[in-house]
Amino acid sequence: MATLIIKDLHAEVEGKEILKGVNLTLNGGETHAIMGPNGTGKSTLASVIMGHPRFTVTKGSITLDGENVLEMETDERARAGLFLAMQSPAEVPGVTNSDFIKTAMNARLKDDEKLSLFKFIRAYDKAVQELKMNEDLPHRYLNEGFSGGEKKRNEILQMKMLKPKIAILDEIDSGLDIDALKIVGENVTSMKGNDLGLLLITHYQRLLDYIHAEHVHVMMKGQIVRSGGVELMQKIDDQGYDWLKEELGIDDERVLHEEEERIILGSCATKEALEKK
């Protein structure tokens, strides 16, 4: 069983501090949800755990089973068992989905135990069916021309194939309609068990109707300001965040303001469309 421990994590982008001392322990078998309004540092936390090149860690530590994650390259983190389902995964023209996943799976295996093509295709087809994705998916170029929903499902497809120890799903619900959300929810839930540690990042409690989380955290101003169980999630669902801001004496919960966020993180059209509704 894997354990991810984050201690007093500080991180910045282009000289601006975004994470201001995050503490979190995630054990295999547990599901944690990090909630909070836009611009409070949730996605930054996910990116920093995976080693996104634009963020710099200035203080604190991340360990996976005692190993120093911050000293590892992104690919080493992945091979150690970390997985991040990204909010806006890159498009890679010319690289087919199936080639990519096969290469990623083989990267975890020794030379003499490389995956047979037959075994791979069988597992891949099964995952494609379970996620109710189009059959032409293996031959399509990685994320190129994918709709928002297809990208999200493709992230979960990769998670199914790669079987990580700790998986972080960064706003996996944005851009998904209810049917797709249900499919993604079922697929993620079916991977839960005694071993997988799951960290869900979302602003909507809606996701948690489909993927049950025992631990709920609220992030504001680049820190986890409140942790609890399902009751915390329900209170947020009923009353929003204002009560918490009042209790904590926080006026502006954000570390990133919208226009900055747009420049720094890029924007997600589907997310914006959802928020307007």
Place this chain on the structure above:
Amino acid sequence: MNLTRIPKTLQPFINTLPNVIIIEQGKIIHSQLSESFEKLTFHDHVIGLPTMPTEELEQMGKLNQSLMNSTLTLELSTSARLQEPLYVIYISLDKDLTQRTTLHLNASSQLTVIEYLYAANDATMHLFSDIKLSEFAQLNHIAINHITSSNALTVNRLYDIKEGAQLDQANVLFSNALTHQANHVLLNGRAAHATSKTIGIANKTQEMIIKTVIEHYAEQSEGYIEHYGIASDQSTLMFEGVGKIHKNMRRSIAKQKNKGVVIGANARLDANPLLLIDEYDVEAGHGAAIGRIDELQLYYLMSRGLSLPEAERLIINGFLAPFSAMIESEPLKETLQTLLNEKL
């Protein structure tokens, strides 16, 4: 087929090709064509050169005329539509080769030609092609250059495209030689269409210049240029794309795209896209994206466990994908993949 003079690296795929003409040191040493190719005639007599549109091309034509030691002339009859591709393999092992190829597609005919140029040792290769597409003819022309020597390769092609005819042209430059390729397309009839794509991979101290010109001499003609490239080590790679729409050639389209990746601090890659437009009622555009491999693409692939070299290899191989998609022969696709990996 007597393969004794054919290099071992080529044998696996040459053996599998259904329709092939092989020219070695200026002689047609082998040809095998299925029944459907009876409408295609070929011989090695010399045919004169047409009028050249530029002085540079005129010079190259004259030079080719005087040094020429190998010729091939192909002609496809009116309305003959050949579905199977024709492979033309040029092999130069020890001698310099100066090749003249003439190809004429008569009206409403259709052909796919896959040209493979192979030169080894210290041989240089100079190719001049004169290609004519009569009314409503369609040509898919794929050219692969595989020059193992570090000597010189020059390729000049002149295309004359008549009304309603369509050219789809693709070039894969895997040569190790000093390489100059120039494709000059004349759109000489209403609604003539040309697409020209090239991928060039330069390494070591190699210099590679890729020039594509599409001139519009007719209304509603369309020309699309795409250049892709990778420059590594101390190499220089240069793209020159010119879309030229002459006066009164209304509703014509001239577009071009340049995409390149530079690996290492000492390589150089330049793109000079040019649009010369002498008419208002047209659609034209160009773009160039030259730089390092996209950092976010690398991060994404690495976040799934691929090492940096693996991720780079996959992204760079992705450049070749649209080109291999045009080739049916699986063994040839594999050969291209091997050549790409050898060059990187």
